[in-house]
Amino acid sequence: MNISLSKQNNKKEKQLDTTSKDSRKSCILELKDVTKRFDGLIAVENASLVFSKGKITGLIGPNGAGKTTLFNLITGFLKPDTGTICFNNYTIDGLPPWRIAQLGIGKLFQDVRIFHKLTVLENVLLARKEQPGEKPFISLFRRRRAIDVEKMNIDEARNWIKFVELGEREDSLAEDLSYGQQKLLVIARLLAGGFEVLLLDEPTAGVNPRMIKSVLDVIKRMAQAGKTLVVIEHNMSVIAEISDWVYFMDDGKVITFGKPQEILEDPEVRKAYLGV
Amino acid sequence: MNYVLHLLIMICIYSILSLSLNLLVGYTGLLSLCHAAFYGIGAYVSALLMTKLGLNFFLALPVSVIISMLLSLLVAYPSLRFKGDYFILTALSFQIIIFSVLHNCAGFTGGPYGIPGIPKPHLFGFEFNSLPLFLLLSVILASLVFFVIYRISSSPFGRVLKAIREDELATLALGKKVAGFKIQAFMISGGIAAIAGGLYAGYITYIDPTSFTLDESIFILAIILVGGSGNIKGPIVGTVFMIILPEILKFLGIPDTIAPNVRQMIYGALLVLMMFIRQQGIAGEYKFE
Amino acid sequence: MILQLLANGLVTGCIYALVALGFGLIYNTTRIFHIAHGIVYTIAAYLLYTFVRGLGLSLVWSLLLAIILATILGIVTEVFIYYPFYRKKTSLSVVMIGSLGIYIFLVNLVAMLYGNETKILSPGAGKTFNFGSVILTKIQLAEILAFLVFFSIMVLLFKKTKLGKIIRALADNPNLVTVLGINIRWVRIYIFALGSFLAAVASCLVAMDVGMDPNVGMEVFLVSAVAVIVGGVGVFEGAVLGSFILAILQNLMVWKIPAKWQSALVFLILVFFLLFKPMGILGKRRRLEEA
Numbered sequence: 001m002n003i004s005l006s007k008q009n010n011k012k013e014k015q016l017d018t019t020s021k022d023s024r025k026s027c028i029l030e031l032k033d034v035t036k037r038f039d040g041l042i043a044v045e046n047a048s049l050v051f052s053k054g055k056i057t058g059l060i061g062p063n064g065a066g067k068t069t070l071f072n073l074i075t076g077f078l079k080p081d082t083g084t085i086c087f088n089n090y091t092i093d094g095l096p097p098w099r100i101a102q103l104g105i106g107k108l109f110q111d112v113r114i115f116h117k118l119t120v121l122e123n124v125l126l127a128r129k130e131q132p133g134e135k136p137f138i139s140l141f142r143r144r145r146a147i148d149v150e151k152m153n154i155d156e157a158r159n160w161i162k163f164v165e166l167g168e169r170e171d172s173l174a175e176d177l178s179y180g181q182q183k184l185l186v187i188a189r190l191l192a193g194g195f196e197v198l199l200l201d202e203p204t205a206g207v208n209p210r211m212i213k214s215v216l217d218v219i220k221r222m223a224q225a226g227k228t229l230v231v232i233e234h235n236m237s238v239i240a241e242i243s244d245w246v247y248f249m250d251d252g253k254v255i256t257f258g259k260p261q262e263i264l265e266d267p268e269v270r271k272a273y274l275g276v
Numbered sequence: 277m278n279y280v281l282h283l284l285i286m287i288c289i290y291s292i293l294s295l296s297l298n299l300l301v302g303y304t305g306l307l308s309l310c311h312a313a314f315y316g317i318g319a320y321v322s323a324l325l326m327t328k329l330g331l332n333f334f335l336a337l338p339v340s341v342i343i344s345m346l347l348s349l350l351v352a353y354p355s356l357r358f359k360g361d362y363f364i365l366t367a368l369s370f371q372i373i374i375f376s377v378l379h380n381c382a383g384f385t386g387g388p389y390g391i392p393g394i395p396k397p398h399l400f401g402f403e404f405n406s407l408p409l410f411l412l413l414s415v416i417l418a419s420l421v422f423f424v425i426y427r428i429s430s431s432p433f434g435r436v437l438k439a440i441r442e443d444e445l446a447t448l449a450l451g452k453k454v455a456g457f458k459i460q461a462f463m464i465s466g467g468i469a470a471i472a473g474g475l476y477a478g479y480i481t482y483i484d485p486t487s488f489t490l491d492e493s494i495f496i497l498a499i500i501l502v503g504g505s506g507n508i509k510g511p512i513v514g515t516v517f518m519i520i521l522p523e524i525l526k527f528l529g530i531p532d533t534i535a536p537n538v539r540q541m542i543y544g545a546l547l548v549l550m551m552f553i554r555q556q557g558i559a560g561e562y563k564f565e
Numbered sequence: 566m567i568l569q570l571l572a573n574g575l576v577t578g579c580i581y582a583l584v585a586l587g588f589g590l591i592y593n594t595t596r597i598f599h600i601a602h603g604i605v606y607t608i609a610a611y612l613l614y615t616f617v618r619g620l621g622l623s624l625v626w627s628l629l630l631a632i633i634l635a636t637i638l639g640i641v642t643e644v645f646i647y648y649p650f651y652r653k654k655t656s657l658s659v660v661m662i663g664s665l666g667i668y669i670f671l672v673n674l675v676a677m678l679y680g681n682e683t684k685i686l687s688p689g690a691g692k693t694f695n696f697g698s699v700i701l702t703k704i705q706l707a708e709i710l711a712f713l714v715f716f717s718i719m720v721l722l723f724k725k726t727k728l729g730k731i732i733r734a735l736a737d738n739p740n741l742v743t744v745l746g747i748n749i750r751w752v753r754i755y756i757f758a759l760g761s762f763l764a765a766v767a768s769c770l771v772a773m774d775v776g777m778d779p780n781v782g783m784e785v786f787l788v789s790a791v792a793v794i795v796g797g798v799g800v801f802e803g804a805v806l807g808s809f810i811l812a813i814l815q816n817l818m819v820w821k822i823p824a825k826w827q828s829a830l831v832f833l834i835l836v837f838f839l840l841f842k843p844m845g846i847l848g849k850r851r852r853l854e855e856a
Contacts, residue, residue: 077445096448097445097448097449098451098452098453098454099453101448101450101451107449109445109446109449113443113445113446114443115438115442115446116442116443117438117561117562118438125432126435126447126452127450129451131432132432133431133432134431134436134457135433136428136460136464139427139428139431139432140424146432150432189450193450307658307661354839357839357840357843358839361598361661362794362839362843364598365794366836368832369835369836369839372787372828372829372831372832373832373833376829379825380826490783494669498669534677537674537676538673538677540669541669541677543666543669544665544667544668544669544670544673545666545670547662547663548646548663548666548667548670549666551655551659551660551662551663551666552649552663555659
């Protein structure tokens with residue numbers, strides 16, 4: 001894996017040593033004092049968060065709290081105005097989105113974003129990192145290698161498609177799936193991409209209750225397999241069920257954080273969010 | 277009979293043009309209105325190399341392909357920033373500027389009078405100087421292009437292009453450097469169009485700028501939109517249809533003076549009709565969404 | 566010499582400005598890349614020719630009829646082509662291709678019926694007027710007058726009438742339509758009527774000045790589209806500003822560079838703006854193409 005390090009990296013690493021050694025060990029993704037403004041509107045303000053390996057972190061807050069913006073900042077679709085974002089001790093803020101994805105951070109968009117006119121198999125295949133066939137020269141002149149790797153990728157892709165139980169729909173066009181199935185498809189895509197960190201923006205929204213169980217199952221299994229997950233959700237029972245840790249945001253700021261039960265019972269959270 | 281051979285040669289040339297443009301339009305989703313510019317660059321560079329430097333056709337052609345690929349970067353880079361209307365305008369600008377250069381730089385390109393006296397292609401003493409022989413050459417080149425486009429579009433590279441067409445942001449989020457793919461698509465598309473240009477130059481033995489106008493770009497685009505975009509048979513269907521159409525008109529007795537206009541009226545009407553009832557064209561699979 | 570070139574540029578600018586105002590009116594509010602605007606322009610000229618030379622009608626009547634009919638053509642494209650697309654929520658690329666199809670169909674119809682040669686309404690340049698070292702013909706003065714009159718009317722329309730307010734709101738945010746609960750069918754018809762009217766007026770004046778050929782429409786259309794972008798998308802005055810900048814530059818450059826490079830110049834200017842100032846001179850926010 002080629003990671004281009006900015007010269008600042010080593011300096012910044014030392015500055016970030018504000019958390020305890022223990023959490024540093026399992027900390028894989030960290031935001032420090034991140035702020036993002038849009039034309040005078042502050043979308044995210046001095047946000048500091050830590051996400052640990054093998055854990056599911058919930059991110060909750062009313063609409064407009066800055067949660068999706070945070071995801072966009074992490075994945076490079078937006079650049080922070082101040083603050084730093086670190087992944088495995090490397091500074092990633094400022095890198096282009098495709099680079100951050102290659103480094104291992106994957107995202108499930110709030111509006112799903114499947115490739116409509118491609119098949120389920122093609123959708124998942126696209127996520128595979130190693131594809132020599134993506135270079136036209138190789139497809140033309142060194143086919144053997146491209147074909148072999150493609151075969152492996154197809155097998156891997158099929159595994160993940162079966163994992164999310166979409167096996168029979170492999171050749172269907174993505175747009176022909178139900179909404180819930182499309183969500184599973186995107187999850188299969190994320191899994192096939194071998195991402196270490198998965199940012200899921202409302203994975204259960206719009207999904208019927210039967211499917212929700214499948215989706216949550218998959219999420220839990222991913223954490224068990226050592227992935228780092230961050231989940232934005234409005235469905236509190238989902239948060240309660242799967243999260244190991246929860247951050248509550250409002251108005252662009254991180255208001256409070258802690259274990260799910262604590263946060264969900266916090267009166268401030270209930271007031272801002274649940275209207276109680 | 278000669279006329280049939282001529283038609284078949286034109287079908288080969290336009291197949292090369294439509295297949296290469298389809299890579300941009302049908303696969304990557306970029307509505308490019310400057311394909312005639314690359315066609316012209318290929319024709320002029322080949323013609324100049326053959327007439328001024330006496331280079332053999334089979335050497336001039338690859339050189340014109342490379343130059344076309346390099347020039348395609350002029351459209352490729354600015355277009356990375358824009359989508360939709362702005363991209364169309366960028367490609368349009370390139371078309372108009374290249375045409376102006378071909379038309380106005382008389383010292384270099386012969387201006388409005390073009391370049392006459394282009395030698396027929398020859399290889400080791402063997403000259404493609406008869407229609408059947410030239411058809412053979414055209415078929416060989418067209419098949420080569422078809423093969424290359426087929427390989428490329430059914431490869432993972434083609435898959436990424438389609439993904440870019442469907443959703444650029446999601447493609448980025450999967451770790452694909454979209455800009456790089458777009459640039460490669462442009463270069464391949466422009467380079468292959470140049471092959472058609474060189475072939476045309478060797479065939480007609482005289483080229484002038486009027487063959488490489490905006491109208492021509494629109495015509496090539498229409499071939500794809502009518503015949504079908506996003507797969508490999510659409511452009512071929514479109515090419516055959518659009519080239520044969522005027523012949524059908526002649527058969528129906530429409531006088532030569534207005535036949536070109538009638539033909540264009542038909543494909544103008546077809547474009548509107550297609551956009552209403554069958555956006556993916558006759559045999560295509562991509563509907564512009 | 567320079568003054569004369571400047572004056573010529575001003576006159577040409579008036580024509581471009583009328584056409585660009587028309588195109589801008591349509592583009593800013595509906596986001597349709599109305600290529601058929603070019604054929605509305607062309608047909609106005611040929612209608613004028615038909616009435617004056619073919620049917621021998623008086624100039625006044627011919628002008629009235631030509632302009633009204635061309636305007637109706639513009640309305641027809643909206644009612645029968647664009648509005649159905651709008652109802653089906655078709656993508657703008659598709660609509661543009663449809664517009665292109667209309668243009669191709671009609672421009673070839675014109676070429677078929679009238680031939681490709683340049684047609685002139687009346688020979689001779691007509692009366693000329695001297696303004697110091699600058700000479701302008703009667704028609705050129707008429708072109709300037711037409712611009713001043715119609716531009717003023719448009720400004721009044723934008724500021725004082727309800728339609729004008731709706732148009733400005735749409736230019737700011739085309740999606741506002743449904744929220745405001747206005748009758749979008751009729752608003753669009755008015756917009757296309759106004760836009761086509763302006764193009765028709767400009768076309769008839771030019772037809773009286775230098776004549777016409779089937780391709781005039783596309784040439785002027787392209788310049789007007791560039792003018793809208795350069796002047797500023799979403800801002801109607803931008804179309805006017807862009808037009809004058811392009812026209813004056815085009816005419817001034819004749820001094821140093823051969824006239825045959827005029828089209829290339831227009832598009833080089835466009836590329837410059839697209840690269841460095843895509844919002845145009847007066848344009849406000851960047852229209853985010855982020856899907």
